[in-house]
């Protein structure tokens with residue numbers, strides 16, 4: 796089965812394909828967060844991406860994996876500062 800390149804995020808912030816907050820790797824981590832914790836994911840707001848360290852989701856394993864990636868990924872940094 797081929798992996799879909801399209802983001803499948805249907806809840807939480809309304810990302811457009813051009814306005815994703817992270818690179819492919821980051822979005823994979825974000826989708827894992829969505830898959831494991833759909834209830835938490837539904838409460839994600841755009842502001843959580845503007846200030847990752849101050850998010851209420853701090854301490855959630857999957858979210859920390861995402862923010863950990865974003866902290867070291869130039870691509871993600873650029874997307875979030877654009």
Ligand SMILES: [Zn+2]
Pocket residue numbers: 817818819820821864865868869870871
């Ligand atoms: Zn990245």
